[in-house]
Amino acid sequence: MNYLNIFFSEFYKIIFLLLPVLVSVALIVWLDRRVWAFVQKRRGPNVVGPFGLLQTLADALKYIFKEIIIPASSNKVIFILAPIITLTLSLIAWAVIPFNEVMVLSNINVGILYLFAVSSLGVYGIIMAGWASNSKYPFLGAIRSAAQMVSYEVSIGIIIINVLLCVGSLNLSQIVLAQKDIWFIFPLFPMFVIFFISILAETNRPPFDLPEAESELVAGYQTEYSGMMYAMFWLGEYANILLLCALGSILFLGGWQSPIDIYPLTILPGVFWMIFKIVILFILVSLVKAIVPRYRFDQLMRLGWKIFLPFSLIWLVITASFLFFLDLLPT
Amino acid sequence: MLAHTLLFYFFSTVAVFSSLMVILSRNTVYSVFFLILVFVSISILFIMIGAEFLGMVMLIVYVGAVAVLFLFVVMMLNVAEKKNQKIVNKGLINNISVGSIVGLIIFFELLVVIGGWKYKGDFVSLSSISINDELTNTHALGNVLYTDYIHLFQIAGMILLVAMIGAITLTFKKRENIKKQNYFDQIGRDKESAVSLVEVESGKGVKIDD
Numbered sequence: 001m002n003y004l005n006i007f008f009s010e011f012y013k014i015i016f017l018l019l020p021v022l023v024s025v026a027l028i029v030w031l032d033r034r035v036w037a038f039v040q041k042r043r044g045p046n047v048v049g050p051f052g053l054l055q056t057l058a059d060a061l062k063y064i065f066k067e068i069i070i071p072a073s074s075n076k077v078i079f080i081l082a083p084i085i086t087l088t089l090s091l092i093a094w095a096v097i098p099f100n101e102v103m104v105l106s107n108i109n110v111g112i113l114y115l116f117a118v119s120s121l122g123v124y125g126i127i128m129a130g131w132a133s134n135s136k137y138p139f140l141g142a143i144r145s146a147a148q149m150v151s152y153e154v155s156i157g158i159i160i161i162n163v164l165l166c167v168g169s170l171n172l173s174q175i176v177l178a179q180k181d182i183w184f185i186f187p188l189f190p191m192f193v194i195f196f197i198s199i200l201a202e203t204n205r206p207p208f209d210l211p212e213a214e215s216e217l218v219a220g221y222q223t224e225y226s227g228m229m230y231a232m233f234w235l236g237e238y239a240n241i242l243l244l245c246a247l248g249s250i251l252f253l254g255g256w257q258s259p260i261d262i263y264p265l266t267i268l269p270g271v272f273w274m275i276f277k278i279v280i281l282f283i284l285v286s287l288v289k290a291i292v293p294r295y296r297f298d299q300l301m302r303l304g305w306k307i308f309l310p311f312s313l314i315w316l317v318i319t320a321s322f323l324f325f326l327d328l329l330p331t
Numbered sequence: 332m333l334a335h336t337l338l339f340y341f342f343s344t345v346a347v348f349s350s351l352m353v354i355l356s357r358n359t360v361y362s363v364f365f366l367i368l369v370f371v372s373i374s375i376l377f378i379m380i381g382a383e384f385l386g387m388v389m390l391i392v393y394v395g396a397v398a399v400l401f402l403f404v405v406m407m408l409n410v411a412e413k414k415n416q417k418i419v420n421k422g423l424i425n426n427i428s429v430g431s432i433v434g435l436i437i438f439f440e441l442l443v444v445i446g447g448w449k450y451k452g453d454f455v456s457l458s459s460i461s462i463n464d465e466l467t468n469t470h471a472l473g474n475v476l477y478t479d480y481i482h483l484f485q486i487a488g489m490i491l492l493v494a495m496i497g498a499i500t501l502t503f504k505k506r507e508n509i510k511k512q513n514y515f516d517q518i519g520r521d522k523e524s525a526v527s528l529v530e531v532e533s534g535k536g537v538k539i540d541d
């Protein structure tokens with residue numbers, strides 16, 4: 001009986017975490033398109049529902065009723081497994097994201113490592129999709145994407161180490177609480193910039209959307225997918241972007257804490273600030289999509305390995321020596 | 332406790348089954364996927380005994396990096412699925428003999444290591460490592476690795492670094508006659524050097540050097 005109770009209480013918690021995440025993914029797709037349209041002086045989706053808010057729902061309905069086509073020469077098991085893995089991995093990572101002091105599904109000691117591990121597993125969905133499709137463009141897209149994600153993970157890892165040096169804990173709530181006096185964006189501003197650019201590369205967003213560069217590779221690893229399976233890739237991608245925005249706001253923007261600790265700002269709940277910061281970061285991400293042209297692949301690799309990696313390593317040494325010699329190391 | 336035991340048996344069964352499938356499956360890509368399953372289930376087992384840091388590092392290093400490279404190599408080499416070829420062929424006797432010799436050596440080594448563990452001297456004395464319940468896993472590991480065993484840890488790191496540099500130098504080839512973009516030249520271009528006005532006579536073209 002005891003197990004059943006635990007099971008159901010956890011089950012409810014998971015449902016009440018996942019439903020808002022999925023709904024906000026739908027809203028964020030709308031926001032992305034609106035921001036994009038705004039920059040290009042278009043209207044964007046504004047017909048379905050108020051301000052076009054239900055546009056994504058309409059799209060999703062369309063995807064559900066489309067036929068799922070599985071190519072005859074594909075490897076069927078892996079072909080079907082790939083979008084499932086992408087979506088699952090982008091959703092399970094939300095388990096450790098703290099929305100305020102108590103609102104977190106599981107407050108584990110190694111939360112940041114868990115997030116890093118899950119986001120490094122995300123590459124499998126793409127490789128599997130590319131390989132199982134058994135056709136040129138998906139395979140090329142998958143190879144590109146894997147190389148890109150593996151390269152940028154390295155610099156993300158070193159940036160995370162930078163923050164962890166200042167915190168002294170791997171727990172995400174501790175990371176947020178350590179920023180009570182000053183957000184890490186101020187002392188570690190160059191790291192924030194690199195982290196932001198690495199987010200774009202890690203989630204295959206423009207200007208680093210080479211895996212699905214339509215002028216070269218049709219749609220990259222998604223070429224052979226249709227209907228609900230395509231929609232799952234698409235959901236997973238946006239959930240991943242949201243997740244990395246949440247990670248960015250936890251690492252650099254003080255998570256659920258209000259900007260200044262004064263009266264009118266502190267009555268707003270922490271959840272509001274957390275979501276506000278995620279949305280601000282996401283608007284930045286979608287602005288980049290609208291204003292920057294696509295990189296070439298060698299430029300992308302050069303940026304990752306020859307600029308970001310050495311720079312973040314040097315910054316790591318600077319941070320460590322600064323903390324050590326000024327005796328600021330957290331105990 | 333019951334749920335814990337059941338979960339333990341479930342994940343260890345998955346680990347054993349998929350490690351068998353790594354060598355039994357005909358399709359090399361499937362083999363790599365089963366290898367990933369082994370890594371994941373072992374990291375879950377690590378987490379279940381409370382070694383959360385080891386479990387996560389296992390996921391990040393082995394699944395997130397090593398297995399991706401395996402998968403890359405296997406996909407690139409395009410080792411096709413050999414459906415019709417039977418296991419029994421000419422090299423079988425040879426393979427079995429080599430395989431069993433290697434297996435026996437590994438078994439013997441494991442026996443020596445695990446048997447010798449009982450009689451180990453003061454080389455690694457567990458009693459000198461104080462385990463504090465209040466410290467997290469990561470803290471405790473760091474306290475040991477970066478104090479008592481710092482030299483061994485650094486040597487291990489150096490060996491990995493040397494191996495990495497060695498692999499790069501072995502495969503690095505200076506290629507001639509390729510067009511390369513010099514980024515500083517590219518950024519340093521100005522209007523005067525990049526654009527020039529050319530008078531073109533009608534009926535004749537202009538030769539532009541490339």
